[in-house]
Structures are given as structure tokens and as C-alpha cells.
Amino acid sequence: MDERRLIARVLDGDPVAERELYNTHVDRVYRLAYRMTGDEDLAQEFTQETFIRAFERLKQFRGEAALSTWLHSIAVSVIYNGMRKVRRLQARHVDLQETVGLGESPVDADPDLRERLAAAIDELPWGYRTVFVMHDIEGFKHEEIAAALGVQTGTSKAQLSRARAKLREALADFAEEWAS
Amino acid sequence: MMGDRFDDLLREAAQEYHRPPETPRDLMWARIEAVRQERARRRQQLRVLYSPWTRWGLGLAAALAIGIGIGRWTIGARSGAEPVVAVPEVGGPVEPAARGRLAFRLAATGHLTRAETFLTSFRANPRAGEADAEFWSGAGELLSSTRLLLDSPAADDPVLRALLEELELVLVQIVQLSYERGGDEIEMVTEGLERRGLLLRLRTAIPAGPAVGVEGVL
Numbered sequence A: 001m002d003e004r005r006l007i008a009r010v011l012d013g014d015p016v017a018e019r020e021l022y023n024t025h026v027d028r029v030y031r032l033a034y035r036m037t038g039d040e041d042l043a044q045e046f047t048q049e050t051f052i053r054a055f056e057r058l059k060q061f062r063g064e065a066a067l068s069t070w071l072h073s074i075a076v077s078v079i080y081n082g083m084r085k086v087r088r089l090q091a092r093h094v095d096l097q098e099t100v101g102l103g104e105s106p107v108d109a110d111p112d113l114r115e116r117l118a119a120a121i122d123e124l125p126w127g128y129r130t131v132f133v134m135h136d137i138e139g140f141k142h143e144e145i146a147a148a149l150g151v152q153t154g155t156s157k158a159q160l161s162r163a164r165a166k167l168r169e170a171l172a173d174f175a176e177e178w179a180s
Numbered sequence B: 001m002m003g004d005r006f007d008d009l010l011r012e013a014a015q016e017y018h019r020p021p022e023t024p025r026d027l028m029w030a031r032i033e034a035v036r037q038e039r040a041r042r043r044q045q046l047r048v049l050y051s052p053w054t055r056w057g058l059g060l061a062a063a064l065a066i067g068i069g070i071g072r073w074t075i076g077a078r079s080g081a082e083p084v085v086a087v088p089e090v091g092g093p094v095e096p097a098a099r100g101r102l103a104f105r106l107a108a109t110g111h112l113t114r115a116e117t118f119l120t121s122f123r124a125n126p127r128a129g130e131a132d133a134e135f136w137s138g139a140g141e142l143l144s145s146t147r148l149l150l151d152s153p154a155a156d157d158p159v160l161r162a163l164l165e166e167l168e169l170v171l172v173q174i175v176q177l178s179y180e181r182g183g184d185e186i187e188m189v190t191e192g193l194e195r196r197g198l199l200l201r202l203r204t205a206i207p208a209g210p211a212v213g214v215e216g217v218l
Helices: A003-011 A015-037 A040-060 A067-099 A113-123 A126-137 A142-149 A153-170 A172-179 B002-014 B025-049 B052-077 B096-124 B133-150 B158-176 B183-196 B198-205
Strands: none
Touching (some): A003 A015, A003 A040, A015 A040, A015 A126, A015 B025, A040 A067, A040 B025, A040 B158, A067 A126, A067 A142, A067 B158, A113 A126, A113 A153, A126 A142, A126 A153, A126 B002, A126 B183, A142 A153, A153 A172, A153 B002, A153 B183, B096 B133, B096 B183, B096 B198, B133 B158, B158 B183, B158 B198, B183 B198
8 A cells, every 4th residue: 555545544544554554564664673682572562662652653654755755764763762771781690690799701612604694793883783783694785774774875975884894803803704 | 896896795694784674563553542542632631731821831840941051061162141031021811722822932032042052063063972971961951851842832933833844854964973983973063053044034933032923921
């Protein structure tokens, strides 16, 4: 169905249209939330909050961008803020573990590329990680990423380039081994 | 060439990074419906419980609370320049409902003034917060207040709502800087600020004299 008509039906309070809008976009929002959090509960929570806000604010959607772009900007905002709270809690938890001497490092003696790469992605600054995950993993276009983050397309490209450079740097020894 | 191939290998391996399970559509939809119904019920209760006069009091309290956190930081960051405060004029009788809306409008105006002051200081010195815990606390409180206003009748105004939503996104990014204080992160936030023209829009939205629409109504 045409997006505008669907939105109009949702605004008229049509529950079938609401579910249709949700079904159309939920997979991509959930995948992004899961990729960014790595946690099923958090991904569900952030996805739910994204759609709750979207339905509350749909009246304000001006149609200047695609609905998906607008939804992803809400999702990014929800994930940013949610992860901020999570990190704060995690920091407290780590402090506590260190205090009682339970802070064992879970470093693998011989991690394979996937594990090393996952650790390196986790270490990326938030902006780099967001752009890397959206573009290289979830296949968003730079225009979509830029719109969701409120930056220019060039900035998205630059952030991706820097993210990749950081990953290459983090995995430099692996690259040498792989090349030989 | 080798670098390109390694990049390809990385991209391929990255597909395994936090690989999502199948989307639990029905489960999440059920929760979304439950939360929306609950929020609608609470809104309805609030409408019934709070008279316009109570809303007026709440609006003023919100305006006051909003100022506390940010005020601590902005006093140090911007000495001398006092934010413009919209002072309504005394006038004839007004409908109670209009008074309620006015209270939230005044709270929003005060909030936008503080946000403008904060963002101006941030743009002038984005690294100011690195050694200033109150900066982050002020940013966090501004963010919370923005969300409160988004859920208030003040956000019934589409222009104000759009502005508050933009403000919310920028503040979320600034607050995030407290964990990632890299130069590129700051650059991204300041660029977002410029791109949205947020400061200009805030200044436009803040009345220079008495708040828009409140002249003579109190």
C-alpha cells in the first residue's frame, strides 16, 4: 500500500494499518537494535519504544524523508539513550566486581577472527560503531545513515572510513598472518 | 589490493557481529499495544484529575525544576548574560483551559531559553564538559525536561514539538559524549547542531519580550 495512505489510515486510528506499518518496518529496526546492543531483551525494549514513540509522533511526520528514515532516526535516538543508561549500570557493576576481586578478564587465549573483530567493533567509539553497523553490516545507505544521525552524507562516509581503519589497525597482526 | 581483500574479509566476518535472531514480532506488538493503552489510560486520568489550576502550578514547577540543573552549569559558563525570561503581562480574565496551556507554553519558553544558552556555550567550547561534571548533569537534566515537555500539552503545537524533537536528538548525542569524548564524536554533534540550524530555530522560538500568545492573559 502507498505509504501516505497507510500513514493517513494510522492517523485515523485504524488498528489494521498500525499493525501493517509495524510489520513493514519492524525487522529492520529490530535488527539494528540487536546489532547495536547484542542483547535480545534490550533489542526488544528499544524496538518497542521506537514504535511507541513513532505512533505518538506520527502526526508530526512531515513526509520530507521516507517513513523508514524517520523511524530509524527515532530508533537511533532510543538506542543511544538506552545504551547510555545500560553503560552507566554496567560501569557500576564493574566497579563492584573490581572492589570484591571478581573482575576476571574473559580474554580468550586464541580468539579467531570473528571474536577479535567483535571485540574490536565493541571498542569503536559510538559514532563509528553506529555507522559501521548500519552501513557495512545492515546495508543502510549513507544517505539513510546521515538522515538518521542528523549529519551530512560526507560525515557518514568519513566515519565509516575511520571505523574501518580502526578495525584494520586493531586486527593488523591478523592481517599479516592472513596475507602470508 | 591485499588491503581491499582484507576489508572484504572483515565485512564478511562482521556479518556475525551480534547476529540477530528472528524478530519476535507478535511478542513485541503485544507489549507495544499494552504500553500504548496504559499510557492513554494514564493521560485520560491526568486530564480528569488535574484541574487547569493544578496544571498551571505543575507548569511553573516544571519551569523551575528545569532551571535548577542547567543553571548550575550556565552560571559558570556564561557569566553576565542573563537568559531572556518571558514575563506575561497582567490582563483580563482567561479561560481555565487556556491558562493550563499557557503554563506549559511558559515552561517550554523557559526551557528553550536554557537550551539555547547551553548549546551556545557548548558550540563555543565543545570540550568544556571534559573537566566539568556539572556540564553533563546539566545536559542530562535538559534532556529529561525536553522529554517531559514532549509528553506535555506544550507539544500539541506542531512547530514546538518538531523543535523539541530535534533538541532531544542533539542532547542525546551530547549526553553520549560523556562516554565517548573523542574529537570525531564532538565534530559529529556540532555538525548535527549546525545542520539542523537548531540554535537559530531556538532563538527564533524564544520571544524577545513577553512570550508569544501570553500578552494580557494572566
